[in-house]
Amino acid sequence: MASTRDNNDDSNRLLASVDWFTVLLYVVLVVYGAVSIYASTTAANASDVSMFDFDTYSGKQFVWIGLSFIIGFSLLLIDRRLYEAYAYPIYAVMIIILIATAFLSPNIKGSHSWLKFGAVSLQPAEFAKTTTALALAKLFSTYGFQLRGWRTYIVPVGIIFLPVLCIILENETGSALVYFSLIFVLYREGMNGFVLFALLCAISYFVIVLKFAGSLIMGIPLGTFIVLTCVMIVIVLMLLIYCRSLILGRNVALGYIACALIAWGLSAMGVHINGYAFFFTVIPLSLIYLLIGMFRDDLNKVLMTVIFAAVSIIYMFSVTLAFNHVLKPYQQNRINIALGIEEDIKGKGYNVNQSKIAIGSGGLTGKGFLEGTQTKLNYVPEQHTDFIFCTIGEEQGFLGTSAVLLLFLTLILRVIAIGERQHTTFGRVYAYCVASILIFHLTINIGMVIGVVPVIGIPLPFFSYGGSSLWGFTLLLFILLRIDAVRSEYGTW
Amino acid sequence: MRKDYNLEKRKFVIGGFIVVIVAIYLCKLFDLQILDDKYSEIAVNNARSTKITHPSRGQIYDRNGKLVVYNEPAYDLVVVPRDVQEFDTLGMCKILRLDRKDFETLWKNMSDPEKNKNYSATTPQPLVQNLDSTTYGHLQETLHRFPGFDIAQRIIRRYNYVSAANVLGNIREVNAEDIERDSDNYYLPGDYTGDMGVEKSYEKYLRGVKGKEIFVRDARGRIVRDEQGKIKYYNDGKDNVDPIAGKDLQLSLDIELQQYCEGLMRGAAQRGQIMHGKRGAIVAIEPKTGEVLALVTSPNYDPAMLVGKDRGKNYAKLVDDGTKPLYDRAIMAAYPPGSTFKPTQGLIFMQEGITNINTSYPCYRGYINKGLKIGCHGHGSPIALQPALATSCNGYFCWGLYYMLKNHKYENLDSAFTVWKNYMVQMGYGYKLNIDLPGESRGFIPNAKFYNDNIGEGKWGANTILSIAIGQGEIMATPLQIANLSATIANRGYYITPHVVKQIRDVGIPKEYTEKHQPSINREYYENVVTGMRMAVTGGTCKNANLPGLEVCGKTGTVQNPHGQDHSVFMGFAPKDDPKIAICVYVENAGFGAQVAVPLGSRIFERYLLGKSRNENDEIVSEDTVSNEIENGANKWSDKWLQERPSVFDKKEVPAQLNPDNTPKQESEKTAHHPSPSDPINGLPQNREQEQAILTQPIVDIFTRYGIYKG
Known part of the structure; x- marks a missing residue:
């Protein structure tokens, strides 16, 4: 029946089935972005320079936006099967381009990631996200492919890490980190949730240990104290939820509480108890108890719990060790500043501090369009690119920042929803790739600007000035829309 | 395709993750933007650069309206050390017409807290004082190339008469102690304050009220200008405050009588000099009002000696002089x-x-x-x-x-x-x-x-x-107290506290100088x-x-x-029934009162009441009528x-x-x-x-x- 339809009809049906809500979100975001760029680059002494003046960043951004619309529309017209069919070749070509870029491109602020085409420069790394997502989707849609057993991880992880290596070669660490977000895709497609949980624990422990290393409690650093307490809680929770062993969980929990009460009572009576002595008596004892008791229960899972606890403790100590002895001072600095341990307003923390000042001074409704002093007086560097969120914070206030955050949240949730309504693994995996990448960019970029995440130079999607970034995200999003648009061909679930 | 419902649930984990992140960020933003006020203040301080504008100091007139002390502007090159960036030192030296070495010495002196007691990295520190007009012009044009540098205008006192240094006093830069003692928080390093004389005692009136101009400062410390190069004011200048000029003083002194009396003590006035001669003092008071008509100490000096860059040198000279010209006898x-x-x-x-x-x-x-x-x-x-x-x-x-x-x-x-x-x-x-x-x-x-x-x-x-x-x-007793006795007798039983300022413009006269004792x-x-x-x-x-x-x-x-020749004193007033002037003349080591002080006194009466002046060198008649x-x-x-x-x-x-x-x-x-x-x-x-x-x-x-x- 498809063969009898004429082209016009085909296009109409296609346009009707495009997810216009997402397109609307996209348009709002890019226009909001360009206006913010105008606000962030209008100098305090300039009067009435048009937003559309080609000499301004906003004017150029509007050109990029116009071209993006054309690209987006063109993408919608391409047969969706082409994306699936050519996923690997496109991926391969992109890898070659990335490697070539690393060697051919000029050094711009230490990175070799720009390719010059006449007047315009493009950053291939921004497009590699799309190709990697396509390749990953293609892999998962391969008949019979399932994440089962560690061997099955080799290829997908390889697909993810190949561009990472190329981008690190280009000295663009920030962009390379984006690919780690694809772990969400692996998780969605069957990776053990335990990995994600371990990752979460790893990050939290890392932050806690370093952030609270300064003060002492019971003779040990507060950070260590908190983490060890968390380890104990995690043991109990794992026993109860993961192992579903109520008896073991209850016994361990009661044991911990009893020990804690005894320790508290003793210290109240004036007996000094060293924190290490306490934890390294209580935790090993509980683990030994578990090793004995596990035979009555699900052996593997309890063993897993014991190993996880042991690894957590080892990890915690190695973080301190690695931080103090392996990381270079500037890396320590960045982490310290991000964790709020160090205030380094003049040096490394200057950007973040000024950006916090800009955002913080915005108040509820902001200083008004083009009225931001921090912005206009160039107190925040990179303001039209990575720190664009400052301008919104300063000039639009909390209303502006929360609007942007909610717009992004809506977009991401929409993309996840699109992913879940796909009929094909290809479409779903691709959608999750898009969602993961957006999640990562949003989390890192805004976290950096408000000072809760180390400074990692990645743009805010659709907002930050730059053609490559805008085109890259347009490509990513519109291919998804094209893939999604054919779901009508299958009918609905 | 098989749909795995178990795995589909994971969308909640991933979606939940971003929801939690966004929620955390919203909380953080709420804290930053709404709960925490400090950032607004910092942003304002970042963007504002306040420049204090100094009012012109009040001028000083004599009782007959003759201008005695007035102002002339002088320009200093000042620098805010914190705001200084790498600059073209050679260019600066060229403009200042200084060797690089000299410039570095100046810089060192400025930034050495030992030598510059008022040093602070965030306030303007004087680097070169009293710029000449050419240098001033060059600097004005090129200042934008030197962030952190500025030209500060201040005033130099000028004196129309080589007279009354002890009454007028002078002005000097404030020191750390002045700033500490200043309960009004008026002074900043580099400001001037009255030192000695009415410049000191009427400082609060003379100095006026400072104003401020608030500029917009960009991240590199530059003052923002519009396209025409005009300086932009913060908040369109609404926060600027105009300075209020200091009040003029009208002295009760008759500057010409003062000069005449000074002449009697030590001969002709000499510009820029310490003037020696007889040692002693003359005080003339208008009895009815307590207004001091002349307050002479001798030796004395040209008040202009304590102005400008020779001030330090001259001050040392005055202090070292054995006759103590700074000492108001x-x-x-x-x-x-x-x-x-x-x-x-x-x-x-x-x-x-x-x-x-x-x-x-x-x-x-x-x-x-x-x-x-x-x-x-x-x-x-x-x-x-x-x-x-x-x-x-x-x-x-x-x-x-x-x-x-x-x-x-x-x-x-x-x-x-x-x-x-x-x-x-x-x-x-x-x-x-x-x-x-x-x-x-x-x-x-x-x-x-x-x-x-x-x-x-x-x-x-x-x-x-x-x-x-x-x-x-x-x-x-001080010569003033003796003259005051004379005034009291002239008034037949009361006096008004002697004072040298007849009125402060727009303010009048302090009440204590109108009350009868x-x-x-x-x-x-x-x-x-x-x-x-x-x-x-x-x-x-x-x-x-x-x-x-x-x-x-x-x-x-x-x-x-007991240790030398007698001091010669005369106290008197005239005319007897309608006293217009009461005086005390005190000449150290001059012998009998009748010999020196009396003739001087009579000349003062003559001059003030009859408008006649005998030449100072006229023979002082000393009929030996007095033993x-x-x-x-x-x-x-x-x-x-x-x-x-x-x-x-x-x-x-x-x-x-x-x-x-x-x-x-x-x-x-x-x-x-x-x-x-x-x-x-x-x-x-x-x-x-x-x-x-x-x-x-x-x-x-x-x-x-x-x-x-x-x-």
């Missing part, structure tokens, strides 16, 4: 008043009923009683008050005080003496008069406690201390004294002061100086007292006013003691040792200067 020097003191005694005796107008005391060449002889010169005997004033008889006043202190109407000697002392205090002696000039001395009037402490209770009596009756002994002595007694003083001019010791057509009243003084007033005027005991205090006299402390700039001042005011209602009787301060050191210092200066003092 008119108000700071406490001299024995000598015979000019006698009218006060006559007044007290009459008021206390010890004498009446006709009471006569014997004086055969002196007061001779119980082995004490205080010499006098030949005149009729016995003698009553008026002829005693006319001939400056010592005996009369010694007997008067003797009978007063012995009088049984008082409980005892102490209370009799306290009564006497209280009259003295009422007449303006023993405490500062509180003229509107800094550094005034209070002179010295002993009280009973003083003698009890120094001689011993019961060991002193009338005869022990009798020379105070003739203004010798322990009595000390009335010693509790009847007007008729004053009339008696006036007659006596008139007699002194017509036929007594001050004949030289007699001017045809003008009823001058006067009293000479020849102050016995030595005193043969042995000083208390035996006083001499001993003076000599037994080498520790006090040997101290060659620089008087408070003589300290160079930027060193902590020894504030004489700190130890000042004002009469308080709770302590109306005790003429002496609590802290005697300390106070005496200050009180006696002037005489010490005079004595030690000539190496005469033999203690």
Whole structure:
């Protein structure tokens, strides 16, 4: 029946089935972005320079936006099967381009990631996200492919890490980190949730240990104290939820509480108890108890719990060790500043501090369009690119920042929803790739600007000035829309 | 395709993750933007660059509206060290026409907290002072290339007359102590403040109110300008405040009389010089108003010496000069008043009923009683008050005080003496008069406690201390206090605190300078004294002061100086019935009062009342009509007292006013003691040792200067 339809009809049906809500979100975001760029680059002494003046960043951004619309529309017209069919070749070509870029491109602020085409420069790394997502989707849609057993991880992880290596070669660490977000895709497609949980624990422990290393409690650093307490809680929770062993969980929990009460009572009576002595008596004892008791229960899972606890403790100590002895001072600095341990307003923390000042001074409704002093007086560097969120914070206030955050949240949730309504693994995996990448960019970029995440130079999607970034995200999003648009061909679930 | 519902649930984990992240970020943003106020402040401070604009300092006029002190702008190159970025040092040196080395030295001096006591990295620090107009022009054009640098305008005081340096004072840069003591928080490093004279005492009026201009400063510390290069003000200038100019002062001084009097003391004025000559002081007061018409100290100096870049050098010169030109003898020097003191005694005796107008005391060449002889010169005997004033008889006043202190109407000697002392205090002696000039001395009037402490209770009596009756002994008074007595007598019994400022423009005059002070002595007694003083001019010791057509009243003084030639003093007023001017002339080591001080006094009357001026070099006629007033005027005991205090006299402390700039001042005011209602009787301060050191210092200066003092 498809063969009898004429082209016009085909296009109409296609346009009707495009997810216009997402397109609307996209348009709002890019226009909001360009206006913010105008606000962030209008100098305090300039009067009435048009937003559309080609000499301004906003004017150029509007050109990029116009071209993006054309690209987006063109993408919608391409047969969706082409994306699936050519996923690997496109991926391969992109890898070659990335490697070539690393060697051919000029050094711009230490990175070799720009390719010059006449007047315009493009950053291939921004497009590699799309190709990697396509390749990953293609892999998962391969008949019979399932994440089962560690061997099955080799290829997908390889697909993810190949561009990472190329981008690190280009000295663009920030962009390379984006690919780690694809772990969400692996998780969605069957990776053990335990990995994600371990990752979460790893990050939290890392932050806690370093952030609270300064003060002492019971003779040990507060950070260590908190983490060890968390380890104990995690043991109990794992026993109860993961192992579903109520008896073991209850016994361990009661044991911990009893020990804690005894320790508290003793210290109240004036007996000094060293924190290490306490934890390294209580935790090993509980683990030994578990090793004995596990035979009555699900052996593997309890063993897993014991190993996880042991690894957590080892990890915690190695973080301190690695931080103090392996990381270079500037890396320590960045982490310290991000964790709020160090205030380094003049040096490394200057950007973040000024950006916090800009955002913080915005108040509820902001200083008004083009009225931001921090912005206009160039107190925040990179303001039209990575720190664009400052301008919104300063000039639009909390209303502006929360609007942007909610717009992004809506977009991401929409993309996840699109992913879940796909009929094909290809479409779903691709959608999750898009969602993961957006999640990562949003989390890192805004976290950096408000000072809760180390400074990692990645743009805010659709907002930050730059053609490559805008085109890259347009490509990513519109291919998804094209893939999604054919779901009508299958009918609905 | 198989749909795995188990895995589909994971969308909640992933979606939940971003929801949680967004929620955390929203909380963080809420905290940053709404709960925490500090960022708004920081942003405002980031963007604002405040420049203080200085008001022009009030100008100073004399009583006749002649401009005496005015302003001229001067420009300094200042630098805010924190805001300085890498700059073209060579370019800067070229503009300043300095060697790189010199520039670096200047920079080092500026940034060395040892040398620049006001150093702060965030406030403008003076780098080069008094830029010439070419450099100023160049800098104005190129300043934008040197962030952190700025040109500060300040004013330089200019003086139309080489005169009245002691009254006018000068201005200097504030030091750390000034800033610390400044309760109004007005001063910032680099500001100027009045030093000495009315510049100091009227500082709060003269300086005006600072304004501010708030500029917009970008991240690189540059002041933002619009496309036409015009400076943009923060908030469109709505937060700017215009400075309010300082109030002009109108002095009560007649600058021409002042100059004339100065000329009498030390010859012609010389620009930029210390002017030596006679040593001493002249004070002229308009009795009815208490307005000081002339306040002369000699030697003195050109006030312009303490302006501009030579200030430091000249200051050192003035401090080092042995004649102490910075020392305002008119108000700071406490001299024995000598015979000019006698009218006060006559007044007290009459008021206390010890004498009446006709009471006569014997004086055969002196007061001779119980082995004490205080010499006098030949005149009729016995003698009553008026002829005693006319001939400056010592005996009369010694007997008067003797009978007063012995009088049984008082409980005892102490209370009799306290009564006497209280009259003295009422007449303006023993405490500062509180003229509107800094550094005034209070002179010295002993009280009973003083003698009890120094001689011993019961060991002193009338005869022990009798020379105070003739203004010798322990009595000390400033020329201002003597002139004030003259004014009080001229007014027949009241005075208004002498002051050198007639009015502050738009403000008027402080109330304390309009209030009458009335010693509790009847007007008729004053009339008696006036007659006596008139007699002194017509036929007594001050004949030289007699001017045809003008009823001058006067009293000479020849102050016995155990260590050198006598001091010559004249106190008088004219005309008798409608006094327009009351004066005191005090010339150190000049001999008899009649010889030097009287002729000077008469010229001042002539000049001020008749508009005539004789040439200063005219022969001063000294008909030897007057013989030595005193043969042995000083208390035996006083001499001993003076000599037994080498520790006090040997101290060659620089008087408070003589300290160079930027060193902590020894504030004489700190130890000042004002009469308080709770302590109306005790003429002496609590802290005697300390106070005496200050009180006696002037005489010490005079004595030690000539190496005469033999203690």
